Amino acid sequence: MAYNLKKELGKPERFHAGHRLCAGCAAGIVCRGMMRALDEKDRAVICNATGCLEVSSFQYPFTAWEDSYIHTAFENASATASGVEAAYRVMKKKGKLPEDSEVKILAIGGDGGTYDIGFQSLSGAFERGHDLTYFCYDNNAYMNTGTQRSSATPRFASATTTPAGTESVGKKQEQKDLTAIMVSHGSPYVAQTTLFGNMKDFHEKAHRAIYTKGPTFVNVLTPCPRGWQYPSEDLLDICKAAIDTCVWPVYEVVEGEYRLTYEPARKLPVEEFMRLQGRFAHCFKPGNEWTIEAAQEYVDRKWEELLSKCS
């Protein structure tokens, strides 16, 4: 059946309003979309790493989650999910759960809980091959503790531990390419996306990831108005700029086969993305023109690499 946003939005909500995420935070949109991607008849267990989402969506005694949910710590969402998945298998085997009911194991964490401190448990879970889907809401820094740099922070972004200053142009290193690393784990389905258009791209990837057997991974660029320093109503403009500049290419890898799922009609210069955000403001100061050139070179190189994998 063809995707229809209006119809999708008509489904019963499974991530409720009243959570404490900031206005303009994309993580809540990711969660609503992730839950909409589940077939209505199926239930889920969500395993959440410590982070903004956890403290905002399950503050005792309120939860925003309609489905079962567990948080244990920061670095172990994948390990916790592995345990839930093992439990699901053994309970099915022993006849402790109804034959006809399907439960999907979903893990979700920010880039801190996924790229960095949670990377070991993520890698372990994918190597073991648990039947689960990991969603990373990548907001490019440790936002819950106040925008410290992570390995997902782009080069030249000013973060609170890599601030721009008279002797600094922000973070020195390029982003870790986690999506590629997850492809290298041999996952049957890995995708990279963000929030744009009618959410079709996100929805289809989330659905395919959830309904592909084995460990699958969806990396979602999730802008943060506080950390990236933009007006909260500009969220979707930021996402669109990220994909049109190819800063965040949108693609999927099915059984190792790369496929671009969005190609900008006209690839925009990277400064069109950077200009919208306060974290790159120093790059536009006289004398720092080279940072934008270097950022462009990096994006061009990564884009060409991706195109060659897609061909």
Added chain:
Amino acid sequence: MSIRERLSGNEAIATAMRQIEPDVFAMFPITPSTEIPQYYAAYVADGRVSTEFVCMESEHSALSACLGAEAAGCRAVTATSSAGLSYMNEVLYVAGSMRLPVVIAVSCRALTGPININHDYSDSMAERDSGFIQLYGENNQEAYDNYLMAHRIAEHPDVRLPLMVCEDGFITSHAIENIELEEDAAVKAFAGTYEPEHYLLNPNEPLAAGPYGISAYYMEARVAQAEAMKRAKKVILDVASDFENTFGRHYGLFEAYRMEDADIAMVIMGSSAGTAKAAVDRLRDKGIKAGLIKVRVFRPFPGEELAEALKNCRAVAVMDKSEGFSSCGGPLFAETASACINLDSRPKMIDIVYGLGGRDFTVKAAESVYERLCGIASGKDIGPVYSHMGQREG
């Protein structure tokens, strides 16, 4: 009918696990507990158990997986030692606060600095405040029996706390001794099944577990946890009583050995108690009223009961097989001394830290401790309250 066997402590625990057949075993190897999951892997490979056996990539993840599985509605277990238990530290506290009755078999081993694979309690003692119930055994039989009781204690509705079954690394874990095993069916019947009230995979209602608890709620959660630990004492005794009725072997919070009329006593844990009992017997042969208390349950700490047992002694030596670096005594001493603080008349107490990193503890060494206690009991100066024993001089 009991079955006479010869097994190491590790194989005894693995056997108890096989008989109980937990739903999920998430493991990561470390000496000297590694054999437990190895034996279990063989049971899985031979189709003797239906357990999901998950080879994790670290101890932190192994316990995290146990939490996920237990919250999902399963009995989940793991085994570890030393640095492995330390690496679980963060998750141990989470297990306690989430009230998930995970059971960990711990083959106790020294913590690194320098690296050492032999026995002391620096690993388990470092986790004494993690919210786990801790049972300690003297030999393979007690390791096995403690394990048979573990799940029932941990899962009891009045308790719902995680539990460690501690055995002495190598001394108990690897030494092969005679043991009485129970029939598989009898063990299964005794251990029962895990029937949680609320669980993640419950088809009838969802569950949210592990919230952010602000100041308005955090303290209530912690107090509830502390109350559960207090209630655990009775449950441990009730389960022990049922165990004795079923299998015939008696267990309490601690074992009081020749304490009826003791003037001097040693408070000790684990395999060293066997050695020290031999010293007690020799002293008794000489007419010296020596006794011994072997602490089986360290969490919850049997403070009132210990004070009652020690109140008529004139001098007591607490034997710590871990160094707490407090500069005034190890953890067993701190707890025992504070348990006696409100006695109207209380014994003089000293603390001796011994056996670190597997340093031998002999009957002769135990006798020398009792000799010192004799002196203190007869009015000699108490000497250093906190000292070490068995180390080379100079």
